[in-house]
Amino acid sequence: MAKKNFKQIVLDYLLQYPNENINRDTLIAKTGISKSRLSEILESIRQDGYTITTPPRSGIIKLETTDDQVVLPAIKDSDIRQWLILFLLSHFGPLSFRELILKTLCIKEYAPDYSLKINDKKAYDDNNLIKSIRHQKSSNNSDEDIDVAGDYISITTLRKDLNILIKDNLVELNNGRKSIYKLTTEVPPIITISEDSLFRFCQEHEEHLSVTSDLSSVTQAYNKIKTLIAWDGSKHKQRGFGKFNQISKKQIKKFNNFISHPYKTNRITLHSEFKGNIRHATVSVALLYYSVENGIFYALCYNHTEGRIEADRLEYIDTITDEKQKNTIFHSQKYIQIYNDMFGPGFEENLHHVKVLISDFGNTKTRFYNLATIRKHASMRKIDNPPDGCPYEYVYEDDLRGLNDFARLLRSFGYSVLALEPPELKERMMYSYTKIIEKNKKVDGISNEN
Numbered sequence: 001m002a003k004k005n006f007k008q009i010v011l012d013y014l015l016q017y018p019n020e021n022i023n024r025d026t027l028i029a030k031t032g033i034s035k036s037r038l039s040e041i042l043e044s045i046r047q048d049g050y051t052i053t054t055p056p057r058s059g060i061i062k063l064e065t066t067d068d069q070v071v072l073p074a075i076k077d078s079d080i081r082q083w084l085i086l087f088l089l090s091h092f093g094p095l096s097f098r099e100l101i102l103k104t105l106c107i108k109e110y111a112p113d114y115s116l117k118i119n120d121k122k123a124y125d126d127n128n129l130i131k132s133i134r135h136q137k138s139s140n141n142s143d144e145d146i147d148v149a150g151d152y153i154s155i156t157t158l159r160k161d162l163n164i165l166i167k168d169n170l171v172e173l174n175n176g177r178k179s180i181y182k183l184t185t186e187v188p189p190i191i192t193i194s195e196d197s198l199f200r201f202c203q204e205h206e207e208h209l210s211v212t213s214d215l216s217s218v219t220q221a222y223n224k225i226k227t228l229i230a231w232d233g234s235k236h237k238q239r240g241f242g243k244f245n246q247i248s249k250k251q252i253k254k255f256n257n258f259i260s261h262p263y264k265t266n267r268i269t270l271h272s273e274f275k276g277n278i279r280h281a282t283v284s285v286a287l288l289y290y291s292v293e294n295g296i297f298y299a300l301c302y303n304h305t306e307g308r309i310e311a312d313r314l315e316y317i318d319t320i321t322d323e324k325q326k327n328t329i330f331h332s333q334k335y336i337q338i339y340n341d342m343f344g345p346g347f348e349e350n351l352h353h354v355k356v357l358i359s360d361f362g363n364t365k366t367r368f369y370n371l372a373t374i375r376k377h378a379s380m381r382k383i384d385n386p387p388d389g390c391p392y393e394y395v396y397e398d399d400l401r402g403l404n405d406f407a408r409l410l411r412s413f414g415y416s417v418l419a420l421e422p423p424e425l426k427e428r429m430m431y432s433y434t435k436i437i438e439k440n441k442k443v444d445g446i447s448n449e450n
Helices: 004-018 024-031 034-047 078-091 097-108 126-140 148-150 155-167 199-212 216-228 249-259 334-339 366-374 401-410 423-449
Strands: 050-052 061-063 172-175 180-183 265-275 277-291 294-303 309-311 320-328 351-357 379-382 394-400 417-421
Touching: 004 024, 004 034, 004 061, 024 034, 034 050, 034 309, 078 097, 078 180, 155 172, 172 366, 180 401, 249 277, 249 294, 249 417, 277 334, 294 334, 294 417, 351 366, 351 401, 351 423, 366 379, 394 401, 401 417, 401 423, 417 423
Parallel strands: none
Antiparallel strands: 050 061, 172 180, 265 277, 265 320, 277 294, 294 309, 351 394, 351 417, 379 394
16 A cells, blocks of 8 residues: 655645634544644645744644745655756766766765776676676775665666656757767756865765754755746746846756857857847857846857957857867956956946945845945945934945946935945936936926826
8 A cells, every 4th residue: 555645635635725724633634644743744844835823722723825925845855866967967968877877976975086997898787787886896895795776876766867857858868879868958057166066065965964854955955946947937936136036948048058169168259140230259258157137148258359358148149169269268367356346247347436325214224235245345334423414324335347237226225325436326326316307397297287
């Protein structure tokens, strides 16, 4: 008899009566769950993102929901296994089934420099493959009794996970003289900070589990990734800073196509056409970045054809030609500094020092304090002795590129901010206020005529 999933049974029952008070004894009777396990099940459901209230000594349980609520599924073992496959294919490129096993074993061993060599004997089925790996591993470590299938990796499970990823159109299998698995253009590449990043994650995760069984940190990461990436093209979106924070399939495909070229080591020529204007520009790429503000991938480049630094939107690039000349600026400190100076996604040649007065109205102070924590050269301080009647209590200063982007932010705060420096910023703000006054007068005139 199949084992009952009481967690799902309890959740399904509560979902039938959202925002209603459910008697605890009624829930136990309807679901068949034991009284001792109910609290554990409810807490597990909460960990998945649901809001459940249980007032003390009331005997009442209520599942609170809203129309726009999005609750993501809990992390599963299969998720971690399939992420591992995607990571390996992203990091090492196309791999055979045997190579996937070897790379998985390297991660399992927690040794980033460890490599396992297998003889060239062809493995016709899973048993032969396991024996081949076990024999070679045992010969290298004669003191160990190795069980590859049990202690290290399940061949059957690996094949099952690969089939799921192929069905989801995230991995494709190229059959030939040597069958190769590789990522499709549908999957966002996993960009690692260093070659050992996954190793460190596995190590820290194991240490974490040795102390506690709490998976909240991993679950939170899973939830964020699932919300950020539009795996299935669904319409649910996560709002961040008033913007829709979700990478579209179009952006993912453009990004995947771009990184298939040797942009890190060589110059590339970008070909595009916009409103009849054809462009061919040979560039060296310094870095790629994603703007949450507009949901677009960019490449910060030096344009050798036009002799300038620029930020190119990947979605505007039609085709790319690989060049033989070397790229000498990839991740150079100069361009990383330029990126840190940028206030918006676009590149501006001039670096500006800005100074703004801030009032303690609403959340204005908090938002600028938060901004100062993420901007490398930003600072915010309280005015020691403000003049009588002065509505401003704080000064925000920063060095940035993108004066128009910064002015756009200031306009959203209205009278709560006052630009002092540079003169160009004051002019932009005064121009905006003048246009608003003129428009209001025009609207008032129309209203009076009517």
